[in-house]
Amino acid sequence: MADHVRGKRSAVTCRLKCADACLGPECNTSDNAHFRDIASAALTRRSLLGLGLAGAVGLVVGNAVGGGSGAAYAAKPGTAGLAFGAIDPVDRLVDAFTVPEGYHWSPIIRWGDPLFSSSPALDFANQSATAQSGQFGYNNDYLDIIADPSGKTGVLVANHEYVNPGIMFPPTGDPAEKQRRGEIYKAAQGMSVVELRRRAAGEPWSYVVDGERNRRITVETVFELTGPAAGSDLVKTAADPEGRWVKGTLGNCAGGTTPWGTVLSGEENFNGYFAWAADTAEQKRYSGTSTTTTETGWEAYDPRFDAHDADYVNEPNRFGWIVEIDPSDPTSTPLKHTAMGRMKHEGANVIIAEDGRVVAYMGDDERNDYLYKFVSKGRYTAATSTGAKKKNQRLLSEGDLFVARFTGNSPVGEITGGGALPSDGLFDGAGQWIPLTRDGQSVVPGMSVEEVLVYTRRAADLVGATKMDRPEDVEPNPRTGKVYVALTNNSARGTSSPLDEANPISGNRFGHVIELTETAGQAGETFGWSILLLCGDPSKTAYTYFAGFPKELVSPISCPDNLAFDSEGNLWISTDGAPGTIGYNDGLFRVPLEGDQRGNVQQFLSVPREAETCGPVIHDREGLVFVAVQHPGENGSVSAQTSLFPDYGSTAAGSVAAPRPSVVQVWHD
Numbered sequence: 001m002a003d004h005v006r007g008k009r010s011a012v013t014c015r016l017k018c019a020d021a022c023l024g025p026e027c028n029t030s031d032n033a034h035f036r037d038i039a040s041a042a043l044t045r046r047s048l049l050g051l052g053l054a055g056a057v058g059l060v061v062g063n064a065v066g067g068g069s070g071a072a073y074a075a076k077p078g079t080a081g082l083a084f085g086a087i088d089p090v091d092r093l094v095d096a097f098t099v100p101e102g103y104h105w106s107p108i109i110r111w112g113d114p115l116f117s118s119s120p121a122l123d124f125a126n127q128s129a130t131a132q133s134g135q136f137g138y139n140n141d142y143l144d145i146i147a148d149p150s151g152k153t154g155v156l157v158a159n160h161e162y163v164n165p166g167i168m169f170p171p172t173g174d175p176a177e178k179q180r181r182g183e184i185y186k187a188a189q190g191m192s193v194v195e196l197r198r199r200a201a202g203e204p205w206s207y208v209v210d211g212e213r214n215r216r217i218t219v220e221t222v223f224e225l226t227g228p229a230a231g232s233d234l235v236k237t238a239a240d241p242e243g244r245w246v247k248g249t250l251g252n253c254a255g256g257t258t259p260w261g262t263v264l265s266g267e268e269n270f271n272g273y274f275a276w277a278a279d280t281a282e283q284k285r286y287s288g289t290s291t292t293t294t295e296t297g298w299e300a301y302d303p304r305f306d307a308h309d310a311d312y313v314n315e316p317n318r319f320g321w322i323v324e325i326d327p328s329d330p331t332s333t334p335l336k337h338t339a340m341g342r343m344k345h346e347g348a349n350v351i352i353a354e355d356g357r358v359v360a361y362m363g364d365d366e367r368n369d370y371l372y373k374f375v376s377k378g379r380y381t382a383a384t385s386t387g388a389k390k391k392n393q394r395l396l397s398e399g400d401l402f403v404a405r406f407t408g409n410s411p412v413g414e415i416t417g418g419g420a421l422p423s424d425g426l427f428d429g430a431g432q433w434i435p436l437t438r439d440g441q442s443v444v445p446g447m448s449v450e451e452v453l454v455y456t457r458r459a460a461d462l463v464g465a466t467k468m469d470r471p472e473d474v475e476p477n478p479r480t481g482k483v484y485v486a487l488t489n490n491s492a493r494g495t496s497s498p499l500d501e502a503n504p505i506s507g508n509r510f511g512h513v514i515e516l517t518e519t520a521g522q523a524g525e526t527f528g529w530s531i532l533l534l535c536g537d538p539s540k541t542a543y544t545y546f547a548g549f550p551k552e553l554v555s556p557i558s559c560p561d562n563l564a565f566d567s568e569g570n571l572w573i574s575t576d577g578a579p580g581t582i583g584y585n586d587g588l589f590r591v592p593l594e595g596d597q598r599g600n601v602q603q604f605l606s607v608p609r610e611a612e613t614c615g616p617v618i619h620d621r622e623g624l625v626f627v628a629v630q631h632p633g634e635n636g637s638v639s640a641q642t643s644l645f646p647d648y649g650s651t652a653a654g655s656v657a658a659p660r661p662s663v664v665q666v667w668h669d
Helices: 001-009 011-017 175-190 386-392 451-456 456-462
Strands: 059-061 097-100 101-109 140-147 153-160 190-197 214-217 222-226 245-247 252-257 261-269 324-325 334-336 350-353 356-363 367-369 372-380 399-408 428-435 470-476 483-487 511-517 526-536 560-565 570-573 585-590 602-606 612-619 623-632 662-668
Touching: 097 101, 101 190, 140 261, 140 623, 140 662, 153 252, 252 470, 350 470, 356 470, 356 483, 372 560, 399 456, 470 560, 483 560, 560 612, 570 612, 585 612, 602 623
Parallel strands: 059 097, 140 252, 140 612, 222 334
Antiparallel strands: 097 602, 101 662, 140 153, 153 190, 190 214, 222 245, 252 261, 261 324, 324 334, 350 356, 356 372, 372 399, 399 428, 428 526, 470 483, 483 511, 511 526, 560 570, 570 585, 585 602, 612 623, 623 662
């Protein structure tokens, strides 16, 4: 694993989260033209226009960054923005949740906390699938905190991406016990909807047992397929001969909340859950190799996870979609939107275009894969009636799907791989949104619309999309409409994938962030772009770049993953991979985008040892920040845990001290 770990994650995380995708054959073997091959010298940048407060334990307070700015970036006068002194980076072996001076933290809810009075509290020695199906799930990723109009009640929505058997249970060779645990793993994944309450607006939240909106969505929950691929032969199985009803959701990573109040979730690394034969070009684009066993072992007793079986050969095609749930209605049927394409979705984030259509931006999280955009056919209805909401929920079922092609504006010889800025002072250029579908039909020669949507990666290969350095979260700024793309890293850049101006770093271990400006309106088909950040530790990496801000004054940052915005339009970045790249725990960072502070990366918090920072939610006017802490202590075992977050030694749960993925809130004095 040495070469792979050098790129980003620990060996355990890679095996469990993405089935060692980077160790296998390249999924994208297309010979797409890179924009350095088609760069136009005529282009110029200027032409592109439960625990509550009582659970506040393990508090660690950070100091101002040594050698950095130290002082807080001042909130604009007259607002309740967040003022803080950037914390020092925290060594990767420290098992602590660290916040700035004057701030406190506590978990809102942890893995295994009961959502219903009929469900038991987590008991490591007596856990069951029935219990887990009524408890908060494992490895929370996407997160939102949606307040009701009163400000005193609300709802928490979280994804549960995957499980780590090694720190949940001791080893076993008993097939019956493996199956029993496998059913627990099914119940621990999916999504959770949990009601919240607090004494007054602006105060921290507690979760509500038996809340009317409480809900668990698992690998057994039935989803409805929508859009042109629903009912096609490519998604039919013996259990669903209509090809319209899918059991479960898998690999749920990031997501987004829509203007009509529903939540979108991206099904990412679904391929690792299936024993299947990757013996066609289409299948190889989603899994480079065939498999006969999986980490969960479901294929041993549940035939739908054995895609070698002719009755279930299409089962993997029923995953890899954007799903939509209504957190206000626990009886509603969740949707899987085939019109938005099938890939390893990091997530989807929506903005309303000038003409009222809905635009969703999406990243396909694998090295050398692509950036996508979906534009709805219908228009958003702002009314709050039930009928309007139902109508809006169908907006993502019909529309046009695009993939991005980037073009640089600098001479090829200036893209050296070492990070030196081109002579015009920026890595920048223009871009096109290339259509894959239009008006419900395929525009990819030789592929039907159903094939384009089920085998979206192949379709994007054929139209010459630009290979990117693992596009993860893609977020439009609600204040400006500019779009920000987190490119986590790609240690193979410059070898298996050539350099280009949008991905200019050889062996890109630390990742970068692109700022994209739509030049023909939000739903248009052209854009301008420039690199906002080249990540890394400025004291150790010469090529780091922070939008021109003095690099000696910023916090080190590596492997940008999830993005968010505060009310002032500042960008917030959570990271996934800093321990293996710059030697610090992952964290959450604020980046001003305007004025003389543009590019001043400031670390707000750090998560515990071996954990990933996920799903940031910034309620800065209330002085509140929320994150999902995923896979703390990932490299440990039941007999030798490496983290005790968030309880730090409490043995209330079955007389075992162990890490528990949790949603954490941070507030100021």
